[in-house]
Amino acid sequence: MAHGHQHGSPQQQGPFPLPGVSNIIAIGSGKGGVGKTTVAVNLAVALAKMGYKTGLLDADIYGPNVPLMMNTNQQPRVLTENLIEPLQNFGVKVISVGLLNPGDKPLVWRGPMLHSIIRQFLQQVVWGELDYLVVDLPPGTGDVVISLFQTVPLTGAVVVSTPSDVSLQDGRKAIEMFRTARVDVLGLVENMSHFVCPHCHQEIDIFSKGGVERTAREFAVPFLGTSPHAKSLYDFAKQVIMRVAEVKSSAPGGNILQVQ
Amino acid sequence: MAHGHQHGSPQQQGPFPLPGVSNIIAIGSGKGGVGKTTVAVNLAVALAKMGYKTGLLDADIYGPNVPLMMNTNQQPRVLTENLIEPLQNFGVKVISVGLLNPGDKPLVWRGPMLHSIIRQFLQQVVWGELDYLVVDLPPGTGDVVISLFQTVPLTGAVVVSTPSDVSLQDGRKAIEMFRTARVDVLGLVENMSHFVCPHCHQEIDIFSKGGVERTAREFAVPFLGTSPHAKSLYDFAKQVIMRVAEVKSSAPGGNILQVQ
Numbered sequence: 001m002a003h004g005h006q007h008g009s010p011q012q013q014g015p016f017p018l019p020g021v022s023n024i025i026a027i028g029s030g031k032g033g034v035g036k037t038t039v040a041v042n043l044a045v046a047l048a049k050m051g052y053k054t055g056l057l058d059a060d061i062y063g064p065n066v067p068l069m070m071n072t073n074q075q076p077r078v079l080t081e082n083l084i085e086p087l088q089n090f091g092v093k094v095i096s097v098g099l100l101n102p103g104d105k106p107l108v109w110r111g112p113m114l115h116s117i118i119r120q121f122l123q124q125v126v127w128g129e130l131d132y133l134v135v136d137l138p139p140g141t142g143d144v145v146i147s148l149f150q151t152v153p154l155t156g157a158v159v160v161s162t163p164s165d166v167s168l169q170d171g172r173k174a175i176e177m178f179r180t181a182r183v184d185v186l187g188l189v190e191n192m193s194h195f196v197c198p199h200c201h202q203e204i205d206i207f208s209k210g211g212v213e214r215t216a217r218e219f220a221v222p223f224l225g226t227s228p229h230a231k232s233l234y235d236f237a238k239q240v241i242m243r244v245a246e247v248k249s250s251a252p253g254g255n256i257l258q259v260q
Numbered sequence: 261m262a263h264g265h266q267h268g269s270p271q272q273q274g275p276f277p278l279p280g281v282s283n284i285i286a287i288g289s290g291k292g293g294v295g296k297t298t299v300a301v302n303l304a305v306a307l308a309k310m311g312y313k314t315g316l317l318d319a320d321i322y323g324p325n326v327p328l329m330m331n332t333n334q335q336p337r338v339l340t341e342n343l344i345e346p347l348q349n350f351g352v353k354v355i356s357v358g359l360l361n362p363g364d365k366p367l368v369w370r371g372p373m374l375h376s377i378i379r380q381f382l383q384q385v386v387w388g389e390l391d392y393l394v395v396d397l398p399p400g401t402g403d404v405v406i407s408l409f410q411t412v413p414l415t416g417a418v419v420v421s422t423p424s425d426v427s428l429q430d431g432r433k434a435i436e437m438f439r440t441a442r443v444d445v446l447g448l449v450e451n452m453s454h455f456v457c458p459h460c461h462q463e464i465d466i467f468s469k470g471g472v473e474r475t476a477r478e479f480a481v482p483f484l485g486t487s488p489h490a491k492s493l494y495d496f497a498k499q500v501i502m503r504v505a506e507v508k509s510s511a512p513g514g515n516i517l518q519v520q
Contacts, residue, residue: 030366031323032399033293037426062400063291063430106290106401106433108440111371114402139292139399140322141366142374166297170323173366180368200460 015153018122021055021130023155023244025186026148028178030170032063032139035191036160040136041069043158046237048091052131055086055093057121059148060138061107061114064098075099084125095125111143118147139170141177149181156186156247158224158240163190163211171212175219186243187224188216189236194226275413278382281315281390283415283504285446286408288438290430292323292399295451296420300396301329303418306497308351312391315346315353317381319408320398321367321374324358335359344385355385371403378407399430401437409441416446416507418484418500423450423471431472435479446503447484448476449496454486 018024027040037060044056058066067073072094077085086093097117101107127133135154138144148154157178161171171188178185190212195204209226216223224239278284287300297320304316318326327333332354337345346353357377361367387393395414398404408414417438421431431448438445450472455464469486476483484499 031292031325033291033427062402062433063426065291065426065429068426068429104432104436106437106440108401108406108437110403110406111374114371141368142322143370143402146368146370166323166325166328167293169325169328172364173322176364177366177368180366195455197457197459197462198464199457199462202457202459204458 014151015149016151018127018133018152021127021133023131024133024135024152025240025244026135026137026145026154026157026178026183027160028137028145028157028174029139029160029167030141030172030174031161031167034160034162034167034171035189036139037065037069037136039158039160039189039191040134041066042233043237043240044092044132044134045090046233047132047134047241050234050237053129054091055127055130055133056095057125057133057135058094058096058098059118059121059135059144061097061109061117061144062138064096066094066096066136067098067102070094072096072099073102075102079126082124084120086125086127093127093130095121114143115147118144119151122148122151141173145177145181149183154183155244156184158186158189159221160189160191161212161215162192162207163209164207165211167207168211168215172215172219175215175221184247185219185221186240186247187222188212188219189224190226274411275409276411278387278393278412281387281393283391284393284395284412285500285504286395286397286405286414286417286438286443287420288397288405288417288434289399289420289427290401290432290434290437291421291427294420294422294427294431295449296399297325297329297396299418299420299449299451300394301326302493303497303500304352304392304394305350306493307392307394307501310494310497313389314351315355315387315390315393317385317393317395318354318356318358319378319381319395319404321357321369321377321404322398324356326354326356326396327358327362330354332356332359333362335362339386342384344380346385346387353387353390355381374403375407378404379411382408382411401433405437405441409443414443415504416444418446418449419481420449420451421472421475422452422467423469424467425471427467428471428475432475432479435475435481444507445479445481446500446507447482448472449484450486 029036048054072087086095161167213223289296308314332347346355473483
């Protein structure tokens with residue numbers, strides 16, 4: 001990075017660890033509408049219920065759906081020095097642009113504004129001590145993810161996909177993006193793999209179940225399971241924790257743009 | 261716009277009509293994964309089958325799924341003066357970043373690169389004479405849509421949503437965005453409103469059917485129907501054509517950033 005070594009200058013960029021935050025885990029997908037936010041919310045709540053100090057950062061600026069799913073809808077308090085106090089529900093600290101800009105007015109913003117808000121959400125929110133900060137990424141491989149990579153070192157990423165062709169097509173791009181940025185892919189999650197008819201209770205294979213597991217094998221990354229809801233939720237969270245431990249013990253790590 | 265009146269200068273921006281292209285229709289959604297590309301592809305193919313000269317521009321740079329759905333996968337030919345020849349299938353001329361960058365490597369690009377490619381897809385692709393150019397937008401309200409608004413005047417936009425809360429939340433933002441840019445909303449389409457069980461053939465109300473129609477009433481925009489597949493496809497295309505005629509006859513029009 002151009003300014004990576006200008007420590008102390010205003011152009012100083014990072015990535016630098018967030019003080020007090022042990023692990024930052026991104027939930028990505030490539031494609032929208034595959035259940036990324038559902039997985040992020042469920043993972044964060046499961047981690048909190050297991051006793052870990054957990055935060056959830058909604059990085060989807062144009063479609064911030066975390067507040068609706070987390071049932072948080074107050075305006076966050078702004079403290080002195082422009083620090084923002086996150087909301088809290090289900091034991092999880094939450095920040096989202098949907099809290100700061102509620103209602104139907106869209107934020108029609110170009111990339112540099114996205115960069116500013118992501119830095120602000122990381123550095124000016126009073127996260128305090130966290131074992132896990134879960135980041136719900138927007139679809140795509142653009143400004144938000146680049147800014148995230150450049151601002152903080154990530155512990156790893158979970159990639160969510162449905163087994164449909166189009167979802168897998170974009171999911172593979174997400175895996176490649178994390179690899180290029182040297183972010184460990186903790187694993188793949190298959191969402192909407194099947195559906196049980198409420199009338200006849202037979203299983204309906206909406207897309208073609210198993211496609212995500214095959215993709216995981218193809219890319220040699222762990223498969224974390226299908227639709228981590230209901231009873232499998234804690235298993236899912238435990239697998240993520242185990243994978244984080246593996247990743248941290250195995251390699252010196254460091255994302256591609258990390259300055260150490 | 262800052263440079264709007266510097267005609268002839270290199271900074272000259274637009275929006276300016278595309279020579280030979282009668283109507284440009286954007287298909288947007290706010291949220292990803294709601295069937296936007298499916299609607300865009302079906303509309304384009306229906307228009308072509310009805311005898312209209314039709315093009316389809318895939319503006320989803322990070323998740324270009326149009327080639328998969330249109331079954332187009334060759335590299336487009338680059339002619340002299342950097343002009344690009346679109347591919348053609350089902351009678352529709354097609355361009356997509358997925359044709360220029362096939363495979364799993366993601367384009368990890370910030371906003372200015374998106375701006376360049378959108379302008380290039382509009383101005384350097386040999387569209388020829390078109391009755392309709394259908395633009396499949398990416399999710400969100402960022403660089404791609406801003407660049408589109410600034411480059412060409414749009415005839416109107418179709419907004420796609422599922423009846424789920426989160427999809428409607430983002431769909432309302434998309435309507436507001438088009439309104440702010442003075443782009444006529446031709447209507448709303450409800451996708452995935454219900455599902456018929458292949459085993460017992462009963463109808464399953466996955467989300468809550470009717471939510472998009474209610475939203476259309478709330479915003480006083482036409483409701484174009486549910487899941488425009490199969491036999492309703494031509495009806496859908498006809499409705500869009502009718503709405504385009506209404507919009508063009510009713511007002512002087514012009515998008516917010518248009519220079520005339």
